[in-house]
Amino acid sequence: MFQVGDKAIYPGHGVVTVEQVREEFVGSKSLGVCYTLRMSTGATVKVPIEREEATGLRPPIDRDQMQHVLAVFEDVSDIGPTARSWTRRQRALSDKIRTGDVFDLAEVCRDLRTTVYAKRSGRLSWGERHMLELVEDLLLGELTVVSGQPWEALRDQIDRRFAAAKAA
Numbered sequence: 001m002f003q004v005g006d007k008a009i010y011p012g013h014g015v016v017t018v019e020q021v022r023e024e025f026v027g028s029k030s031l032g033v034c035y036t037l038r039m040s041t042g043a044t045v046k047v048p049i050e051r052e053e054a055t056g057l058r059p060p061i062d063r064d065q066m067q068h069v070l071a072v073f074e075d076v077s078d079i080g081p082t083a084r085s086w087t088r089r090q091r092a093l094s095d096k097i098r099t100g101d102v103f104d105l106a107e108v109c110r111d112l113r114t115t116v117y118a119k120r121s122g123r124l125s126w127g128e129r130h131m132l133e134l135v136e137d138l139l140l141g142e143l144t145v146v147s148g149q150p151w152e153a154l155r156d157q158i159d160r161r162f163a164a165a166k167a168a
Contacts, residue, residue: 007145011056011100014141056100060145072106073161105139
């Protein structure tokens with residue numbers, strides 16, 4: 001159970017802050033105890049504690065797990081969906097994003113970065129760029145909370161690891 005002020009990860013939205021934990025009512029019916037979560041966008045969402053697991057709300061990873069996440073960028077031999085059609089790849093990558101699992105997010109980020117090198121143009125399509133930006137925001141948001149490092153420093157660290165793996 002989370003406490004007021006705790007950071008949590010809400011799948012598809014990233015890092016949220018628990019602002020309240022209290023019983024909520026709709027009319028005269030109790031919904032039970034709910035978390036009120038503030039997202040980075042400023043929006044709030046209420047999640048009943050009994051639905052915490054079903055929604056995928058979870059605590060941030062720890063520093064040890066962070067090193068394993070960063071190691072994903074060093075293994076470019078295990079690239080995910082390689083279907084020729086962007087629609088099929090997008091569906092597979094979107095499914096991974098929806099899990100909210102930080103390792104899945106890292107794999108999607110790595111796979112999209114690898115796509116840039118595989119394409120003759122050396123560029124991602126609009127849809128691929130949009131998905132990469134979303135995944136990087138979600139991933140780096142969590143890693144920032146875990147490490148206390150600025151977003152830009154973490155992105156540089158991922159860039160270095162990925163470049164070293166591509167050069168090997």
